[in-house]
Amino acid sequence: MTHALSERDQLRLAVSRQPGDFIAWVMLADAELGAGDIAAGESAANHALQLRPQHPEALARLGRARWMQGRHDDAAALLQRACQLAPQHPGMALWLGHVLEDARQPEAAADAYRRAHALAPDEAYMAAQRLNWQRRLCDWRDLDALSAQVRRAVAQGNPAVEPFAFLSEDASAGEQLACARQRARVLAQSIRRLPATSIRTQGPLQIGFLSNGFGAHPTGLLTAALFEQLRAHPRLQVQLFALNADDGSAIRQRLQVAARVHDVSEQTHAQIAQRIRAAGIDILFDLRGWGGGGTPEVLAMRPAPLQLNWLAYPGTSGAPWMDYVLADDFVLPAALETAFSEKVLRLPRAFQPSDNTRQIEPPPPREACGLPGTGVVFCCFNNSYKLNPRSVRRLLQVLQGVPGSVLWLLAGPGNADQRLRQAARQQQVDPARLVFMDKLPHPHYLSRYGHADLFLDTNPYNAHTTASDALWAGCPVLTVPGATFAARVAGSLNHHLGLQDMNMADDAAFVARAIALGNDPAALQALRVRVQHARDQSGLFDMEGFAGDFSHLLQQLAHRHGWQDGDVDAG
Numbered sequence: 001m002t003h004a005l006s007e008r009d010q011l012r013l014a015v016s017r018q019p020g021d022f023i024a025w026v027m028l029a030d031a032e033l034g035a036g037d038i039a040a041g042e043s044a045a046n047h048a049l050q051l052r053p054q055h056p057e058a059l060a061r062l063g064r065a066r067w068m069q070g071r072h073d074d075a076a077a078l079l080q081r082a083c084q085l086a087p088q089h090p091g092m093a094l095w096l097g098h099v100l101e102d103a104r105q106p107e108a109a110a111d112a113y114r115r116a117h118a119l120a121p122d123e124a125y126m127a128a129q130r131l132n133w134q135r136r137l138c139d140w141r142d143l144d145a146l147s148a149q150v151r152r153a154v155a156q157g158n159p160a161v162e163p164f165a166f167l168s169e170d171a172s173a174g175e176q177l178a179c180a181r182q183r184a185r186v187l188a189q190s191i192r193r194l195p196a197t198s199i200r201t202q203g204p205l206q207i208g209f210l211s212n213g214f215g216a217h218p219t220g221l222l223t224a225a226l227f228e229q230l231r232a233h234p235r236l237q238v239q240l241f242a243l244n245a246d247d248g249s250a251i252r253q254r255l256q257v258a259a260r261v262h263d264v265s266e267q268t269h270a271q272i273a274q275r276i277r278a279a280g281i282d283i284l285f286d287l288r289g290w291g292g293g294g295t296p297e298v299l300a301m302r303p304a305p306l307q308l309n310w311l312a313y314p315g316t317s318g319a320p321w322m323d324y325v326l327a328d329d330f331v332l333p334a335a336l337e338t339a340f341s342e343k344v345l346r347l348p349r350a351f352q353p354s355d356n357t358r359q360i361e362p363p364p365p366r367e368a369c370g371l372p373g374t375g376v377v378f379c380c381f382n383n384s385y386k387l388n389p390r391s392v393r394r395l396l397q398v399l400q401g402v403p404g405s406v407l408w409l410l411a412g413p414g415n416a417d418q419r420l421r422q423a424a425r426q427q428q429v430d431p432a433r434l435v436f437m438d439k440l441p442h443p444h445y446l447s448r449y450g451h452a453d454l455f456l457d458t459n460p461y462n463a464h465t466t467a468s469d470a471l472w473a474g475c476p477v478l479t480v481p482g483a484t485f486a487a488r489v490a491g492s493l494n495h496h497l498g499l500q501d502m503n504m505a506d507d508a509a510f511v512a513r514a515i516a517l518g519n520d521p522a523a524l525q526a527l528r529v530r531v532q533h534a535r536d537q538s539g540l541f542d543m544e545g546f547a548g549d550f551s552h553l554l555q556q557l558a559h560r561h562g563w564q565d566g567d568v569d570a571g
Contacts, residue, residue, distance in 0.1 A: 006192065007031050015047070022051045022058075029061040034190075036268040036297070038068045056086040064095060072103040083112075090119035090126060097129065106414035110137055124153030125160035132165040135385040138416040138423075143389070154179045159186045163290040167315055168385055168461050173339035173484045180290060180318025181341060184300075188320065191300040194273060199282045199305045199561045204237045206280050207554065208304060210272075211287035211312065212243035212294065214261065218465040219287050219312050220251040221442065226353040227258040229547035235565065236551050239279055241272065243288070243295060269297040276303035282563070283554060286322065289313025306561060309342055311352065314464065314486040316340040324557070327351045331485055331492040345557065347549050349539050350496040352489065354468045356541040361443055363450040370435045371451055375404035376518045379452040379475070381437070381445075382463050384412030390507070391458035392420065396427045397511045398456060402518030408452060411436040449473035453524050454517055456510075462490040471497060472541060474532045478514055480504045497534045 005013070011028040015021060025048035033041035042065040048058035063078030079096040086092055097112035113130040120126045131146040147169050154161050154175055159182035166179045200206070213219025230238055238259040245265040246252055255261055262279070264272045272295065276284060284304035288294030291313055299307055300321050309317045310326040317325075318341045325332070325342040328351040337344050366373055378398060380387070387409075399405055411417055421431035437448060446469060455470040457463050457479035463470070467477050467490040481491030481503050491503045504510040517524050539545050555563075 007190070008035060015044075019047075020051060022048055022055070025051065026057050026061060029058075029065070033061070033064055033068060035270070036295070038065055041065045041068075054081075054085065056082040056089065056092065059085070060092050060095060063099065067095075067099045067102065070102075072099060075099040076103045076105070088119060090116045090123065093119060094126060094129060097133065101133070106133075106137060109133055110139060110414070123160070124150060124158045127153070128161045128165060132162070132168070132385070135168055135388065136383075136412070136416070137414050138384055138387055138392075138412060138419040140389055140419075151175065154182070157182060159183050163315065163318070164292065164313070167484075167486045168388070170390075170460050171484075173315075173336050176315050176484060177318055177339045177341065180316055182318070183290065184296070184317065184319035184321075187296060187300055191297055193300070193302045194277055196302070197277070197305050199558055199563055200280070201562055201564050203565060204235050205282045205554065205558050205563065205565075206239060207236050208239050208241060208276055208279065208281035208284040209287050210241045210243070210276070210284060210295070210298065213287065213312065214240055214242040214255050215244055215247040215252040216249035216442065217244070217251075220249070220255060221355050222311065222353055222465060222468070223287070224251050224254045224258065225355045225357055225543040226546055226550065227255060229543045230551065231258060232544075233547060233551040235555060239281065241276060243272075243293060269295055270301065272298045273301040273303040282306065282558065283308060285310050285326075286317070287312045289315075289317055306557070308345070314489060315484065316342060326553075327485070328492055328496070330481075330495045331488045336483075336485070345553060347546075347553060349546060349549060350492050352464070352468060352493065353543060353546050354472060354541055356472070356543050358443075358446065358472065360450070360473050361447040363447040366451055369408075369437070369448060369451060371408065372404075372406060375406060376402055376453050376521075376524070377406055377408055377451055378402075378454050378456050378514070378518070379408040379449075379470075380456050380458065380463075381408075381410045381466050381470075382458050382461075383410070384416045386458040386461045386463075387412075387420065388458070389423075392423055393427070394507050394511050395456055396424055396429045398514040398518065399424075399429050399433055400427075401511070401515035405518055406433045406435050407456075408435045408437060408448075411438050445469075446473050449475040453528075454478060454514060456514060457490050459507075460484060460487045462487055464489045467493050471531060471535060474528055474535065476502060476527045476531045478502050478504065478510060478517075480506060480510050493540060496540045497531070497538050499531065499534060 008031040011031055014024045025044050029041045029044035045061035059078050059082040063075045066075035076099045079099050082092050083096055093112050093116035097109045100109035110133050113133050117126040117130045127146050127149045150161055161179050163180040163183055211219050240259050240261045242263050281304040283306045285308045286299055302321055307322050308324045309322045322342050324345050326345050328347050417436050421434055424431045424434055452475045455475050455477040459480055460482050470477050477490055479490040481488045494502045
């Protein structure tokens with residue numbers, strides 16, 4: 001049986017027959033880079049430049065290759081030159097925005113995205129990229145119009161909107177499904193699947209995890225203790241496929257002891273899929289999904305017989321190659337199941353594991369943290385893109401109701417902090433009451449919760465790993481569970497901690513409860529004692545128990561798909 005040549009193979013054949021075909025070399029560069037073969041893409045771009053030196057299309061492809069190599073300054077220079085030579089080209093302005101993000105020029109990236117959108121105002125992809133980056137910069141200009149354009153595009157079946165960025169919009173779970181499904185449908189058209197395979201019938205189950213977060217990253221932090229505990233479950237053998245190179249972190253070292261780690265950071269999508277297949281993986285977890293740095297292309301090749309969406313992407317994949325999603329009864333209630341393309345598996349505990357081996361260091365003095373010597377400290381260490389007008393408005397309302405209090409935030413990119421101070425000024429709140437913390441090494445960041453009285457969450461995108469951090473450090477979390485997975489994670493943690501009374505019905509109740517607590521020091525202290533007691537007594541941070549439930553669930557799943565290796569271990 002013969003197979004039709006892939007687009008890459010067709011283009012390789014074309015340039016071998018006509019090596020002077022500039023357009024074919026440019027198209028080949030796109031195809032190679034799209035397949036994750038950076039070296040081949042770079043080579044094709046250089047061939048194009050040899051034919052037409054300084055041509056903007058070729059410069060842009062070489063810039064894209066440099067970007068994928070992590071050479072961000074070189075990439076920015078190449079794309080800036082390409083944009084100078086082709087100032088009316090929206091695609092090049094868009095790529096320049098991507099590169100400037102990674103070159104740590106956030107405000108210049110926003111300018112590039114606005115330029116791209118101005119050149120192609122009806123293009124949903126341009127609007128979505130501009131919207132996403134402006135959210136990160138807390139730049140709310142034209143926010144409602146941009147959001148409406150993006151949601152309208154999803155409703156019309158346009159696959160241009162990235163599902164991860166769409167989680168920040170005030171959209172329904174059904175809209176999120178449509179967005180992801182449309183994106184997956186386009187991807188599936190360009191991916192050749194591996195031959196079908198089945199789960200093993202005998203022997204230990206080979207459980208694979210694919211992520212770019214196996215290191216000093218939220219995914220590594222959440223999973224390290226679980227993988228360590230799974231070593232006590234011999235019917236499961238854990239293998240990690242790391243899309244990120246070894247960062248030398250303590251977390252990466254722990255992961256390498258707990259499981260077999262495959263470094264696939266330099267491999268193409270097809271090579272990664274073949275590596276997973278060769279490792280005999282029975283159940284493969286996608287720990288990135290549609291998030292940045294993920295490789296849905298690898299999952300689309302179907303390297304494993306069963307593929308599960310879990311933990312890192314808080315929504316449905318919308319993808320036919322993902323069979324199940326792993327959740328819990330709070331974060332994904334039965335009413336939400338119709339908005340998920342996957343079959344739902346639920347743990348009898350919170351779906352999110354955590355590192356329960358972390359020690360909490362005492363914080364430095366308040367003044368060394370930029371905090372006043374007295375007064376209530378509210379905190380929200382969520383990423384800046386979650387700080388939308390709705391969430392910031394209610395945070396500032398809390399400050400207005402608690403004299404002498406401050407709001408402790410994580411410093412954002414570019415001029416985000418100045419914009420938030422301006423928002424405070426506009427709401428008649430002294431901007432000096434907003435205190436910003438630079439990003440710190442994890443133990444130092446965790447210690448700062450010793451000075452935080454109450455964590456105030458955001459909507460529609462909750463605190464996830466950050467909520468877990470706060471609770472582990474003994475800081476209570478106040479949240480408003482919403483109607484999507486991403487809006488229910490903090491609520492799930494509170495629910496499974498036995499602190500359901502910290503899950504508010506709406507914004508008004510959120511503000512009222514925060515103000516009441518902020519004006520009652522005894523109640524705040526009693527709440528903190530409850531959190532610390534619940535942390536120690538509930539199952540939320542019990543990773544030995546989590547490993548048992550996790551192992552039991554996967555063995556049950558495997559039995560349903562043909563694994564016959566004795567009775568299922570008790571959870």
